[in-house]
Amino acid sequence: GENVEQHPSTLSVQEGDSAVIKCTYSDSASNYFPWYKQELGKRPQLIIDIRSNVGEKKDQRIAVTLNKTAKHFSLHITETQPEDSAVYFCAASGSGGGADGLTFGKGTHLIIQP
Amino acid sequence: GAVVSQHPSRVICKSGTSVKIECRSLDFQATTMFWYRQFPKQSLMLMATSNEGSKATYEQGVEKDKFLINHASLTLSTLTVTSAHPEDSSFYICSARALAGRQFFGPGTRLTVL
Numbered sequence: 001g002e003n004v005e006q007h008p009s010t011l012s013v014q015e016g017d018s019a020v021i022k023c024t025y026s027d028s029a030s031n032y033f034p035w036y037k038q039e040l041g042k043r044p045q046l047i048i049d050i051r052s053n054v055g056e057k058k059d060q061r062i063a064v065t066l067n068k069t070a071k072h073f074s075l076h077i078t079e080t081q082p083e084d085s086a087v088y089f090c091a092a093s094g095s096g097g098g099a100d101g102l103t104f105g106k107g108t109h110l111i112i113q114p
Numbered sequence: 115g116a117v118v119s120q121h122p123s124r125v126i127c128k129s130g131t132s133v134k135i136e137c138r139s140l141d142f143q144a145t146t147m148f149w150y151r152q153f154p155k156q157s158l159m160l161m162a163t164s165n166e167g168s169k170a171t172y173e174q175g176v177e178k179d180k181f182l183i184n185h186a187s188l189t190l191s192t193l194t195v196t197s198a199h200p201e202d203s204s205f206y207i208c209s210a211r212a213l214a215g216r217q218f219f220g221p222g223t224r225l226t227v228l
Contacts, residue, residue, distance in 0.1 A: 001174075032215065034216070034217070036219075042221065042222075043207060043219040043220060043221045043222055044158065044207070044219045045219075046216060046217070046218065049216065089157060089158065100163075101148045101150075101160035101163050101173070102148070102158075102160065102209075102217060103160065104157045104158045104159075105157065106156070106157045107156075107157050
């Protein structure tokens with residue numbers, strides 16, 4: 001089955017700086033890669049996703065890149081703000097249609113220092 | 115759009131009792147829903163895939179007789195934890211597959227078994 005590795009487990013950055021979280025996956029058949037933000041005790045919220053026919057996608061301060069050959073994908077947050085502090089999870093699934101369940105990374109606790 | 119509700123939000127029960135958790139897609143129809151479990155400070159682990167009108171598909175290591183899933187309509191899936199024990203205490207979160215295959219999560223149910 002799929003295995004998703006996520007690094008780092010904790011990331012502390014100064015407000016206004018950029019944050020980068022990296023994930024690798026093992027199953028070459030995976031072709032859908034979402035990122036979720038989860039605040040303590042709350043539901044995961046989808047913040048951006050990318051499919052394997054695309055190398056990069058951007059939405060305001062958030063961008064995701066995918067290197068399908070290397071099985072890497074990364075989340076980039078620019079101009080970080082205090083409200084960006086949360087746990088971020090990457091995930092992968094084997095169907096671009098999302099019919100498969102998601103395999104999650106272990107999460108990155110992002111701390112924005114004021 | 116793509117709102118998912120879950121009920122109850124919190125359950126405390128005695129060991130040996132059964133607990134039913136409901137997951138509803140409020141503004142869209144979901145032929146596929148998923149059930150995840152999240153232990154404190156850990157990632158989400160897929161338990162099973164719930165398909166409307168057919169049997170659920172369980173992940174390896176998840177006992178189908180212990181975690182009963184019923185997807186009776188296009189907007190409702192239920193998870194019943196039968197004969198719950200303290201080790202079943204966890205945060206149970208459902209998701210529903212919406213347009214373009216994106217998964218949106220419910221608010222979760224915190225189960226505590228005494």
